[in-house]
Amino acid sequence: METRHTPQNIILKVEDLKKYFPIRRGFFQNIRGWIKAVDGVSFEIERGKTLGLVGESGCGKTTVAWLILKLLKMDEGRIIFRDTEISELSEKEMKPYRQEMQMVFQDPYGSLNPRMTVGQSIEEGLSILGIKSRKKRKEHLKKLLEMVGMSTNSSDRYPHEFSGGQRQRIGIARALSVEPSLVICDEPISALDVSIQAQIINLLKDLQDQLELSYLFISHDLNVIGYLCTTISVMYKGLIVESASAEALFSHPYHPYTISLLSAIPDPESSVKKEVKLPARDFSDTLIPPDGCNYQGRCPMDEPRCGQEDLIFTEVEKDHFVRCWKVPKNNV
Amino acid sequence: MKDNRLISVQDLKVYFRSNATTARAVDGVTFEVDREETVCLVGESGCGKTVTALSILGLVPVPPGDIAGGRILFKGQGLLDLDDNNMQSIRGNHIAMVFQEPLTSLNPVFTIGDQISEAISIHKNIDTGTQRERCVQLLRDVGIAAPEQRLNDYPHQLSGGQRQRVMIAMALACDPELIIADEPTTALDVTVQDQILRLFKYIQKTRAMSILYITHDLGVVTHIADRVYVMYSGVIAEQGFTSQIFNHAKHPYTRGLLASLPSRSKRGKRLYSIPGSVPDPAHKPEGCPFHPRCPHAIPSCWSEYPQMCDYGEGHLARCPVLFEKTKKTIDDK
Numbered sequence: 001m002e003t004r005h006t007p008q009n010i011i012l013k014v015e016d017l018k019k020y021f022p023i024r025r026g027f028f029q030n031i032r033g034w035i036k037a038v039d040g041v042s043f044e045i046e047r048g049k050t051l052g053l054v055g056e057s058g059c060g061k062t063t064v065a066w067l068i069l070k071l072l073k074m075d076e077g078r079i080i081f082r083d084t085e086i087s088e089l090s091e092k093e094m095k096p097y098r099q100e101m102q103m104v105f106q107d108p109y110g111s112l113n114p115r116m117t118v119g120q121s122i123e124e125g126l127s128i129l130g131i132k133s134r135k136k137r138k139e140h141l142k143k144l145l146e147m148v149g150m151s152t153n154s155s156d157r158y159p160h161e162f163s164g165g166q167r168q169r170i171g172i173a174r175a176l177s178v179e180p181s182l183v184i185c186d187e188p189i190s191a192l193d194v195s196i197q198a199q200i201i202n203l204l205k206d207l208q209d210q211l212e213l214s215y216l217f218i219s220h221d222l223n224v225i226g227y228l229c230t231t232i233s234v235m236y237k238g239l240i241v242e243s244a245s246a247e248a249l250f251s252h253p254y255h256p257y258t259i260s261l262l263s264a265i266p267d268p269e270s271s272v273k274k275e276v277k278l279p280a281r282d283f284s285d286t287l288i289p290p291d292g293c294n295y296q297g298r299c300p301m302d303e304p305r306c307g308q309e310d311l312i313f314t315e316v317e318k319d320h321f322v323r324c325w326k327v328p329k330n331n332v
Numbered sequence: 333m334k335d336n337r338l339i340s341v342q343d344l345k346v347y348f349r350s351n352a353t354t355a356r357a358v359d360g361v362t363f364e365v366d367r368e369e370t371v372c373l374v375g376e377s378g379c380g381k382t383v384t385a386l387s388i389l390g391l392v393p394v395p396p397g398d399i400a401g402g403r404i405l406f407k408g409q410g411l412l413d414l415d416d417n418n419m420q421s422i423r424g425n426h427i428a429m430v431f432q433e434p435l436t437s438l439n440p441v442f443t444i445g446d447q448i449s450e451a452i453s454i455h456k457n458i459d460t461g462t463q464r465e466r467c468v469q470l471l472r473d474v475g476i477a478a479p480e481q482r483l484n485d486y487p488h489q490l491s492g493g494q495r496q497r498v499m500i501a502m503a504l505a506c507d508p509e510l511i512i513a514d515e516p517t518t519a520l521d522v523t524v525q526d527q528i529l530r531l532f533k534y535i536q537k538t539r540a541m542s543i544l545y546i547t548h549d550l551g552v553v554t555h556i557a558d559r560v561y562v563m564y565s566g567v568i569a570e571q572g573f574t575s576q577i578f579n580h581a582k583h584p585y586t587r588g589l590l591a592s593l594p595s596r597s598k599r600g601k602r603l604y605s606i607p608g609s610v611p612d613p614a615h616k617p618e619g620c621p622f623h624p625r626c627p628h629a630i631p632s633c634w635s636e637y638p639q640m641c642d643y644g645e646g647h648l649a650r651c652p653v654l655f656e657k658t659k660k661t662i663d664d665k
Binding site: 056057163165166193194195196197198199201202205220221222223224226227228246250260261263264265266 | 377521523549599
C-alpha cells in the first residue's frame with residue numbers, strides 16, 4: 001500500500017472512515033438494513049493542537065473515537081498516525097501505537113475499576129510501559145498524581161472515596177501514565193458539576209501546554225468547544241458537514257445545521273431573553289436518510305435539489321469546508 | 333400585590349435521617365412564585381433543588397425524609413397540612429410536574445393517548461370521546477405532528493424531544509396554574525433543548541401559567557427566567573431578576589459560577605475555577621456553607637451563619653462580607 005507523505009506536524013490523519021452497523025430483524029436475525037454510524041469522515045489533528053468534534057447524540061462522534069483506537073473494526077478508510085498507517089496493523093503491531101493514543105472517558109464513575117486502588121489502576125499503565133522496578137513505579141505514580149492535582153496519599157484509596165471531579169482527574173492520570181501524544185477526550189466534563197467543570201478544563205489545558213499533547217475533544221457543548229479547540233468539525237448523522245478554525249466557524253458558519261446549533265447555544269453572556277416564537281416544528285427522525293443531503297427534512301432551506309445532488313465537501317474559504325451546495329464557492 | 337402570589341415557600345426544611353447521620357438536604361429555603369412568572373431554581377447536584385420541588389407536591393418519601401419545618405402556601409392554603417386526598421386533588425390539577433428523564437417517567441406498556449387521558453380522567457369527569465379530543469388538542473399545542481396517529485404510539489416509538497413534549501402535554505392536561513419542571517432538557521440535545529425551551533415560553537405566554545424551572549445550566553436560565561434563585565447546599569445563596577444575577581452577582585458562589593463558564597470570548601484566558609467541591613449534606617461546614625471554597629471568607633464566616641443582605645429591587649444575597657464591602661465603596665463615593 002502506498003504511504004502518502006504527511007507533514008511533520010500532523011499527528012493523526014483520518015481518511016474516509018466508514019462504519020456501518022447492521023439492523024437485524026426477525027427470527028433468523030436477517031440483515032434488513034444498515035445504520036451508517038460513520039459514513040466517510042476525514043480530518044487531521046496537528047501536534048499540540050485540539051480538534052473539537054461536535055454533534056448531537058447519535059451522530060457518530062463516539063464511534064469515530066472507538067474506530068481510531070481500534071476498539072471497533074472499521075469497514076473502510078485509513079488512519080495514519082504520524083507517518084504510519086495503523087488501520088491494517090495486527091494487535092501485536094498495534095501495541096506501541098496504543099501507548100501513543102489514550103482516551104479519557106465520559107463517565108468517571110464507570111471507567112475506574114472499583115476493586116483496584118487508585119494507585120493500582122494507574123500503575124497498571126506504568127508496568128505496560130515497561131517500568132519493572134517497584135520504586136521507580138512509585139516515583140512515577142507520585143509525579144502523575146501531582147500533575148493532575150491530587151494529593152499523593154490518595155493512591156491507596158478506592159475510587160468510591162472520591163468525588164466525580166477527582167475521579168476524572170484519576171482517569172486523566174491513568175491516560176497520561178503511558179506518556180501518550182494524543183488523548184481522545186469523549187465528553188470528559190459533561191457528567192461533572194458546573195463548578196467542577198472549569199477545574200478539569202483548566203487541567204486539560206495546562207497538561208497540553210506542559211506535555212505538548214494533542215487532543216481530539218468530543219463534546220456536544222459548543223461553549224466548551226469554542227473555548228478549548230483550535231479547529232472544529234461539526235458532525236451530523238455520520239458525516240462532517242462543516243469544518244473550520246474555531247474563529248471562522250463561530251463568526252461565519254455556512255452550513256444550516258451549524259447555524260442552528262450555534263443559535264441554540266444557551267449563552268449566559270447575553271442576558272437578553274430571546275423573543276418568543278411559535279412552538280418550533282417537531283422534527284421526527286428517520287433512521288435511514290434519503291438520497292442526497294442527510295440534513296434534508298430538518299433543514300430550513302430545503303429544496304428538491306437537495307435530494308438529487310451528491311454533496312461534496314467544498315472549501316468555501318481557506319481551510320473552511322462545508323457540505324452544502326447552497327454555499328457560494330467563489331470566495332476561495 | 334398579595335393576590336398576585338401563587339406559591340410561597342417559607343423556611344422549608346427537609347431532612348433525611350438515617351441511623352447515624354442526618355442529611356440536611358433543604359435547610360431553610362424561602363421563595364415565591366407569582367402568577368404568570370417563570371422562576372428558575374439553579375444549583376448543582378445535591379444542593380436540594382429537586383427535594384424542594386418534590387416537597388411542594390408532597391412527594392418526599394417519609395421516612396427517611398422528614399419535613400422538619402417551614403410552610404408551603406399555595407394561593408394562601410398550607411400544602412404541608414393537607415391530607416392525602418386533598419393533596420391528590422391539587423397534584424396534577426393545580427400543580428403539575430415535568431420530570432427530567434421522559435423515558436423513565438412514561439409508562440412503557442401504555443400508549444401515550446392512554447397516559448394523557450388518565451391524567452384528565454382522574455381530575456375531570458368527562459366522557460371518553462371528549463377526552464380523546466382533548467388529548468389531540470394537547471398534543472397539537474405542544475407541537476407534535478399528526479397527533480391523531482401519535483395517540484396510539486408507545487413511548488419507545490417517540491424520540492427524546494417528542495417524549496418530553498408528551499410529558500408537557502400530560503402536565504398541561506388539567507390546565508394547572510403552576511408547572512414545576514425539573515431539569516426537563518438535561519437529557520436532550522442542544523437543538524431539541526432550544527425547541528423545548530421555546531415551547532415552555534410559548535405555553536407560559538398563551539396559558540398565563542407560572543413555571544418553576546429547576547436546572548443546573550446557567551445558560552438555560554438566561555433563556556427562560558424572569559427571576560432566579562441560586563441554591564447552594566440546601567439554602568438560597570442569592571435571588572433576584574435575571575439581569576441582576578447575571579450582570580451584578582453579589583454572592584461569591586454566583587460570581588464564581590459565572591466566571592467559570594467556558595465560552596468563546598474567554599479563549600486563551602485561564603478559566604476561573606471554584607476550588608474544592610460541593611459539601612456533603614450530611615457533613616456541612618459550620619457557619620457559611622460556602623466558606624471553605626470562598627475567596628472572600630473572613631474568620632467570622634467560619635462560625636456565623638450568614639444573613640440575607642438586601643441590595644434593593646428584589647435582589648438579595650446571603651453574604652454579609654461582600655455587602656459590607658459594597659456599602660463601603662458607595663459611602664466612599
